[in-house]
Amino acid sequence: MSSLLSPSFRRHCVSLSYEYASLIFTISLRLFLTLLSSPNPSSNDHDSFPQMIFPWIIPDCDETFNYWEPLYQLLRPHAGEGLQTWEYAPEYALRTHAFLLPLHFVQSSLVRLGNGRYPPNAIFSILKILLIVFTATCEHAFVRGLRRVYGRNVAIWTYVSSAACTGMGLAGSAYLPSSISMALCMLSWSYAIGDGLAPCPPRAPVIQSSLFSGHIWIPVAASAMWFYIAASPTSIGPIILVVLSLGAMLHFVAALIVERRTFASPYRRAVLVGLIAVTFTGWPFVAVIFIPLGIAAVTDAATSGGGGAGTWRVGCVLASVTCRAIGFVCLGTALDSILYDRITSATWNILVYNAFGSGDDLYGIEPTSYYFKNLFLNFNGLAVLMAVWPVVAFFRLVFDKCLKVSRKEKNNLGSTISWKTITLLSPMYFWLAIMGSRPHKEERFLYPVYPLVLLASSLSISEGLHIIMSILNRLMLQKKCYSATDSTKNLTIWQRCPPLLVGLVPVILCAASSLSRTIALHRYYAAPTILYSRLRDRILRENIRTHRDGDSPVNVCVGGQWHTFPASYLLLEGTTSLRFLQSGFGGQLPAPFSNSGFREGGSPTRPFNNINRKEISRFFRGGISACDYVVELMLDPIIGEREAPEMMRYMMEDTQAEWKEVEAVPYLDGKQSVAWRRTGLVPGAFGGGGLEWSRYSAFKRSPFSEKEFSQTMAK
Numbered sequence: 001m002s003s004l005l006s007p008s009f010r011r012h013c014v015s016l017s018y019e020y021a022s023l024i025f026t027i028s029l030r031l032f033l034t035l036l037s038s039p040n041p042s043s044n045d046h047d048s049f050p051q052m053i054f055p056w057i058i059p060d061c062d063e064t065f066n067y068w069e070p071l072y073q074l075l076r077p078h079a080g081e082g083l084q085t086w087e088y089a090p091e092y093a094l095r096t097h098a099f100l101l102p103l104h105f106v107q108s109s110l111v112r113l114g115n116g117r118y119p120p121n122a123i124f125s126i127l128k129i130l131l132i133v134f135t136a137t138c139e140h141a142f143v144r145g146l147r148r149v150y151g152r153n154v155a156i157w158t159y160v161s162s163a164a165c166t167g168m169g170l171a172g173s174a175y176l177p178s179s180i181s182m183a184l185c186m187l188s189w190s191y192a193i194g195d196g197l198a199p200c201p202p203r204a205p206v207i208q209s210s211l212f213s214g215h216i217w218i219p220v221a222a223s224a225m226w227f228y229i230a231a232s233p234t235s236i237g238p239i240i241l242v243v244l245s246l247g248a249m250l251h252f253v254a255a256l257i258v259e260r261r262t263f264a265s266p267y268r269r270a271v272l273v274g275l276i277a278v279t280f281t282g283w284p285f286v287a288v289i290f291i292p293l294g295i296a297a298v299t300d301a302a303t304s305g306g307g308g309a310g311t312w313r314v315g316c317v318l319a320s321v322t323c324r325a326i327g328f329v330c331l332g333t334a335l336d337s338i339l340y341d342r343i344t345s346a347t348w349n350i351l352v353y354n355a356f357g358s359g360d361d362l363y364g365i366e367p368t369s370y371y372f373k374n375l376f377l378n379f380n381g382l383a384v385l386m387a388v389w390p391v392v393a394f395f396r397l398v399f400d401k402c403l404k405v406s407r408k409e410k411n412n413l414g415s416t417i418s419w420k421t422i423t424l425l426s427p428m429y430f431w432l433a434i435m436g437s438r439p440h441k442e443e444r445f446l447y448p449v450y451p452l453v454l455l456a457s458s459l460s461i462s463e464g465l466h467i468i469m470s471i472l473n474r475l476m477l478q479k480k481c482y483s484a485t486d487s488t489k490n491l492t493i494w495q496r497c498p499p500l501l502v503g504l505v506p507v508i509l510c511a512a513s514s515l516s517r518t519i520a521l522h523r524y525y526a527a528p529t530i531l532y533s534r535l536r537d538r539i540l541r542e543n544i545r546t547h548r549d550g551d552s553p554v555n556v557c558v559g560g561q562w563h564t565f566p567a568s569y570l571l572l573e574g575t576t577s578l579r580f581l582q583s584g585f586g587g588q589l590p591a592p593f594s595n596s597g598f599r600e601g602g603s604p605t606r607p608f609n610n611i612n613r614k615e616i617s618r619f620f621r622g623g624i625s626a627c628d629y630v631v632e633l634m635l636d637p638i639i640g641e642r643e644a645p646e647m648m649r650y651m652m653e654d655t656q657a658e659w660k661e662v663e664a665v666p667y668l669d670g671k672q673s674v675a676w677r678r679t680g681l682v683p684g685a686f687g688g689g690g691l692e693w694s695r696y697s698a699f700k701r702s703p704f705s706e707k708e709f710s711q712t713m714a715k
Helices: 007-035 061-075 100-116 118-149 150-162 166-173 177-192 205-214 215-229 239-260 265-280 285-304 309-339 346-356 367-381 381-387 389-402 405-414 418-439 442-476 493-525 527-540 646-653 707-715
Strands: 554-558 575-580 629-634 655-667 693-703
Touching: 007 118, 007 150, 007 166, 061 100, 061 118, 100 118, 100 285, 118 150, 118 177, 118 442, 150 405, 150 442, 150 493, 166 177, 166 367, 166 442, 166 493, 177 265, 177 442, 239 405, 239 418, 265 285, 285 309, 285 346, 285 418, 285 442, 309 346, 346 707, 367 381, 367 442, 367 493, 381 389, 381 442, 381 493, 381 554, 389 442, 418 442, 442 629, 493 655, 527 629, 527 655, 629 646, 629 655
Parallel strands: 554 575, 554 629
Antiparallel strands: 629 693, 655 693
């Protein structure tokens, strides 16, 4: 009882309360920003779950068609309602199903536990919220690790900028390999810089080690897959069992090496998380980010033992990592082979396709300046601070040398320039150089290094404040220099507060700008999610041909705006289908999944290609006259740049029915809006000028009666 009332225990409880309060604040802030433009919740008599329309932003159609649609197909495997891209065709098999399984487990559990109470659109929002919670938790661990290495100030600056910046908000709610890799990178770095997820005394790391090392969950996963193969045998079942057994065996070999304590604890967990990010997200290119961490782990093993012990430890480390990597690849290969119904490894396939293929120019080419603009929009001034960190660090070294600062004084000053800093930040510059050299560029490619952008900006502030305050202190003839990262106990509150508050000034200014942009994005571009949610409720209320024998499903048709479709989760399940009409898009569209799902046998009727060639079979054979609804973005034509919406021409050519606009949501016309006005929301600034609005609309088809049709033809 006395230990529970001790000052150290009370301080520990207070520290935990602050940390978890900050985590809850981050999650609440991002959900609040998402709901700012949401209409009031509505409910109806046909659905037991109240419908809350979350205006989620899905800026990349790759997230919709390569991840949400296959996940929806797993939710409804025999309905064939999801949309399949060529990457999931068995002949190419570029996407691993290991990435889909965690969220599929969640959604299938919701269906079973809720007994049908949760419709797909509610499940979609729950999964999005879980992604935010997962990313915020890894972010929280990363910031806690930074506090142990760089002190309170750098950690607070990084936390404030991370919680508010637009880039982290968009990446944290995205269901993409790059966004999940970003979260796993933060978790790995938190382990590398001092067990960031161990808030309790020494007992916690031991528990985490035994659970997270894989002694339990790898055998459980292998057993589950073995029983699945036994329950639904396939022609390649024995081969899959051999691959699965090999992976489990290699994992246990690695576990035996680890149990001999040949791997330093922080790096062991850090490298293990890195292996998971490389092998199970379907994005093996992220291995580049973990190269400096691997070098640090090997160096630590080599220098921790004397004589020949260092060489032995390095060999054990490499053997353990190799066995785990091969074991993880075998587990992923077994899983993909089950679902694709042939022996294949999606991780290997996508690596070969991107390394030896020439498909970069098929999906658009952007200049190198594209990434600079993207970083500035998502991080504004913090991106500039990130870019100048090497310069500021160099001036810090020159400054210390000119003033003849001793090694002891440098340690007291809390310099952020160290090999650990280089290990953490060098992956960002390597990644930016590699991604910038590729012709095809997308915003999501930079997600894994977003946390390092914030760290580099905070370190720039820290070093800049050190130089400025040291100069001022020397001019005032004070004996000691003061650093922004100083954590000594003998400083007064007045001496410790000013650097923190001064550093918060640029951080808060950038955070306010980011909050403005985040709100603007949701208000300007969340129309697709809102409209499809409203359209689902409308179809449900009107009960158009729902559950009627012999009737065709409700057809929602799209043209050139196919890429803004959020997900099939927002359509009325079992009743509504998305159809594609001919448009100006000249590439390959996705196709509905067949009843065979991902396996062989469905592709010949829906041919796929890997050169982005248009496939005529994707277009709706019935044409506009067989559509029940049409969704179109009503943009005004611009001479020489764009024509009137294509779907309007189709609807005008339909002489057998009348088309009426039944739903419309405001959508910003970016081309006709002033650039600085559309980048952020500035309430009350210079009026509301500079923004041009269009409508993201849904039209309903009402067939004419015979009399109305004859009158229309006479006119």
